[in-house]
Amino acid sequence: MIPQVHMSLLRALLRGRRRLVFRWRRTELDHELAEELEFHHALKQQAVGELSHIQMGNMTIAAEECRDMWSFLRLERLLQDIRYAARMFRRTPGFTAIAVLSLAVGIGGNAAMFTLVNTLLVRPLPYRQPDRLVRITGIFPRAAVPFLQQQTRTMDVAAVSPGSEYNLTGQGEAIRIVGSATSANAFSVLGASPARGRTFEAGEDSPGRDSLVILGNSLWRTKFGGDPSVIGRVIALNGVDRQIVGIMPPAFSYPSAQVQAWVPLRLDASNFLEYWAGGFVPLVSRLRAGAAAAEAQREIRPLIDEFRKTFPYPMARDWNRDSTAIPLQRDLTGDIRGKLIILLASVSLVLLIACANVASLLLSRATTRRKEIALRVALGAMRLRIVRQLLTESVLLSLVGGGLGILLGMGALSIFKSLLPSSTPGLAQASIDSSVAAAVAGLALLTGLAFGIAPALSASQIDLAQSIRTGSQRSTAAFWTRLRGGLIGAEVALTVVLVVSAGLLIKSLYTLAEVRPGFQPQQVLTVHISPNSSFCTERPACIALYDRLLEGARGVSGVAEAAIANTIPLDAEQPDLAVDVEGHPKSVDHPAPMFWSGAVSARYIRMLRIPLLAGRDLTDADGAKSAAVLLISASTARHFWAGENPIGRHIKATGERQWRTVVGVVGDVRQYSLSKAMPDWIPGAIYMPYAQAVREDGQIPAAMTLLVKTRANTDGAAREIRTLAQDQDPNVPIGQVQPLEEVVAGSIANFRATIRVFISFAAAAILLAAIGIYGLVSYWVMQRTYEIGLRVAIGATRSRIVSMILAQGLRVALYGIAAGVIAALAATRFLASLLYGVGATDPSTFAAVTVLVLGVAITATAVPAWRASRIDPIKLLRLD
């Protein structure tokens, strides 16, 4: 079977090559054939005497058929069709531009979205046998790593921390990088090999052997100049010396694209706090050979239950009860999957609208070209040939649109990328590649055929005599007209869906912008300062550093006030602390609550205009040696002491011996995001004076943000503040000075960008729909010119004509809007995750969109309707 196929293929190729040679030597062959035929003639004449006309004719046919044999007949006809189509397009540049552009927008958007979906959701992760990788949901203490590694029979378990900031020193200017701590087997479990050097070896996560680091490719290039000899060199991360053992390839971006270095996750059972309580980590595993994902899932829950009992302190009974194993890819794309799918759906809607539009344009063009086509039919063109010609035109149109679309897609891709968290693994690698280009070409071809087939068929059904005589068809081909109406109606409906979506998002953004964050960010500058934790082992050293800094900052001209805080609102940091609350004893079912814990200097509350609701503010007198105090937020007071006076009550970090006294209640601040003050698992917020503050590891927070309130001249003050901070210690990395208002705006930048994209989708849709309606109504008017002229002649007024045309156009628009509203009601609930403060079926948005689309429809109908009213019956009748 196979050899046969090969043979015939080979033969076809050879034939093609010979044909090419024949084509090449065409003139020569022509001469040869002429001579041969003449020779044949001569002999024949000799034999039978005079030749009849018929026999002469045979000679011509023979010559022609032979010539056909030498050429690529089909190809040449195609080229002819294409040349003809190009000529037609040049003659109608407006039509061509609209058609090509709408297709380019549709196809370009799809190319970009398809690339993203393909890269992030479809393409397998760049690891060995990626389908065998699973994430064990939930986070676990380090102790769980050896436990699970020893107990499980289905998986190889590794831990990879999500990444935290490290100070990199000993290599030029101190910088802050994101690093991830991994168990020694993490790289072999993932199946990722280093670009240079090696990864961690077994046992290198045990104390004493863990002073190692693997560099990410971008860090290696930017900070180490891509020097291969750095392997073996020692650098300091957070003041700990580590030897560089390997460099990862650029494509490796686990657990997120921000992580630039990997260090061993130290597993030290003797360090009780770190081993059991500090920094829970996510687990990633590779299914062992022969183990099915379902087996692993069945195994996990009993194992976790068993592990829970080994905790040296009581652990909540439902701790990680829902843990299961999910494919790693789904875990990595979990948050963005929904957003991607929404965007893909919207961009497909735009393409559908573009297709409907181009089909409708082509239909009307086919009508205006009736005379030409009828002439060609009269001259003997076959119906098939006409259809092919018209299909060639539409396919050519869509291919040009597709080519332009790929260019547009490259631009669109970078915009879409900005909508997704930049830490998404693989995002940076997403680019329009050959497979996407091929898909786009296919898509273009398909759309060309899809929107070309109806016009082509309609054009080929022509009543010859009628069309040649008048150039138009008064007896309208009702079916095609109805089809056009249907296309435009559908287009309007899809537009309504997109505009409603955009409207809901805009309303959400508006609501978000109106949200009172609970503080005033105006005129406040922030700069991040991050000494090593080791620097703060001695609390007084750290307190002194920041006292010096505050004093210096207050001396800068233009600065009205200065304060420090461990986090500023909306900067994505989460300083969580497990606490004991007086009067709320914890139990197995009610473990210690997690609080958002601020460490702030005196005057921080006043500087941000956070309202003091009861008690007193923190003051400079609340120092390291004075009584431990704290402030709580209003919602914390409500949650724990509803109807009681919280002042004088007590809270402490779990493990602390001494209680801290609540001295004041302040207003709630949107710390995490503008849309949500706190995650559900954080029932409270406290502010401790910096000198008394603790982190979960019992140390004083080292990395802080300096905030200054300026009077004027922000630029000069910003520069001075940064210099001041740098002068304190060259080994302390200093961030960029950022206005607090920018931090606030930045927290919803992603959302804003998403909305911009939706608005551009909606705008494109509305524009296309307007063009579609305009084209449809113009076509009606043109077809009914004669009828309208008659009506005017027998006394119809201008306004009557206008309202007649308007009514017809609006009927299509109204059907479309009605269908669109129903579709939008069904579709917008998929947007719910993106909305804030507005329902997915918000009636006012729906009403506004209906009015907007209707208004656009009226405008698009009015122009041709007005033109219809100007029809002069006298001229018209003379013309015919």
Add this chain to the structure above:
Amino acid sequence: MGKPPAPELLPGTLDLLILRTLIAGPMHGYGIAQRLRQVSEDVLQVGESSLYPALQRLLLNAWVKAAWGASENNRRARYYTLTAAGRKQLASEREEFARLVGAIEKVLNMA
């Protein structure tokens, strides 16, 4: 434009006939037509409009090759020669044709 007076050949048969004719040796177009006519006792009269396209087709498939030579009357004529591939093709087409004819006869002779 009428059809050539010769009876209709089964499609593809002409190629087969030409190939068979060329077994005798190189021949020019007119010669082939004459030969077919003589052998078939005037039944098969192949017109130029079928013959020359057929010859081009055979050339394209490399079943025959063509070369210019001198004719009986000392004019320049184009002579067609069977190639090895053409011989193979003839054998297989002949077999195929025999099968077809046999089948037709069976149908015609059925009781």
